[in-house]
Amino acid sequence: MTPEPVPQPSTDAPPEQPQPVAQPTHFDFDWSAAVNPLIGVDTADVPEQSAAEQSAASPAAPATAEQQPQAVGAAAPVPAEELVRKNQHGDPLARRMGRNVRRAVGGGSREAREMAAFVELMQRSVPSTRQIAIASVRGGAGKTTMAALVATELARHRQDRVLAADADAELGSLPLRLGVRSQLSLFDLAGQNPRSFEEAARFLSRTPEGLFVLSSTRGGRIAGEFTLETFQNALNVVARYVGATVIDCGAGILTELNRGVVAASHGLVLVTPGTVDGALSARGALEWYAANELGDLLRRTVIAMVSHAPQVGADLHRAHQMLTAWGLPVVFVPYDRHLATGSSVDMSKVSAAARSSVTRIVHEVFARALTAPTR
Incomplete structure (x- = not known):
């Protein structure tokens, strides 16, 4: 039997297309939540970016003598804004429009009076630099966010210079929340003897609001x-x-x-979650301060109870009664979608309720700090 001829490939067939090369999987990593975790941040909303896009968005800064050598294979820090898919506003659109209508018809007189009193306080001179500490019993309370808000609000209304300093020796995220990155840190400033502020400012960063920032990290990395x-x-x-x-x-x-x-410090903002456990931990901190020769500072302390979720089932009225028994102002800071993203703080996107709470915190602690003796 004659074997059947083997069919030959047609010379007119299109060339074989190359198979696509499998791309490496990109795992979502919320850098801002890692350095300052906040309940309510949905990591599923974090967009993926190619290395080329990240490089284009964040060009590498020229190396300086002060920079520490980078570990082999270490990736450049990703700006926090690139990890947020949608730039959230603290207030929904309908609420913002309603507030504008109320202003147009002459509403909000109480708020206007409070703001006038706040502005008057911000115009007072200080006998010497006033130091305000922002502390919390444990991590995740919203302390760094509160520090960024208090410092920014002071810088927006004070005529003199305002400094925000990061005293977190691990991985302080205050520069991240303020939207700055410095290649120099407090390690570089310690031991210097600048003869003017201009010489000292070489070691600082500055925000658009004019706030100066002293970082504990170099380029967003732990300095030691x-x-x-x-x-x-x-x-x-x-x-x-x-x-x-x-x-x-x-x-x-x-x-x-x-x-x-x-x-x-001349004043203290004690930050605690707006929960039953948060109120109990704040009370424990107050008791510890009173028993360890810091009772005098308690008269200049403000408690900020921060809500990290839209709905809180805690009995905040009972918590308020327990903490105000110490004779201290207790200010509730409501949940804010913009602050919950963990990226740099934009005061224009913070909800009206959260801004009002921050203004009151600044008013209370700065007024008390002005009465403190010079240290």
Whole structure:
């Protein structure tokens, strides 16, 4: 039997198309939530970006002598804004429109009076730089966010210089929340002897609101552990040139660094979650301060209870009664969608209710700080 001829491929057939090369899987990683976790951030909303897009959005800064060598294979830090799919506003659109209508018809007289009193306070001169510490019993309370809000609000209304200093020796995220990144840190400033503020400002970053920032990290990376002495040396170099300094303490109240910062401050904002557990932990902190020679500072303390979820089932009225029994102002800060993203704070996108709470916190703590003796 004659074998059948094997069919030959047609010369007119189109060339074989190359198979697509499998791309590596990109795992979502919420950097901002990792350094300052906040309940309510949906990591599913974090967009993927190619390396080329990240490189185009964040060109590498030229190397400086002060920069530390980067580990082999280490990726450049991703700006927090690139990890947020939608730039959330704290208030829904309908609420913002309703507020504008009320303003147009002459509503909000009480708010106007409160703001006038706040502006008058912000115009008062200080006998010496006023130091305000922002502390919390544990991490995740919203302390760094509160430090960014308090410092920004002061910088927006004060005529003198305002400094925000990061005293977190682990991975302080205050620069991230303020939208700045510095290649120099407090390590570089400690031991210097600048003869003017302009010389000291080389070691600082600055926000669009005019707030100066002293970072504990270099380029968003851990620079190393530091002692209370190192922090105070760096702070003293620049503090004499500013009217107010807001210090973001590390988590907890028992470390030597945090105790030293709080003891040297003229005012304290104690941040706690707006829950039953948060109220109990705040009470425990107050008891500890009173028993450890910080009772005098309690008269200049404001408690900020921060809600990290839209709905809170805690009996906040009972919590308020328990904490105000100490004779301290307790300010509730409502959940805010913009703040919950964990990216840099934009005051124009913070909800009206949250802004009002922050203004009251600043008013209460700064008024008390003005009455404190010079340290």
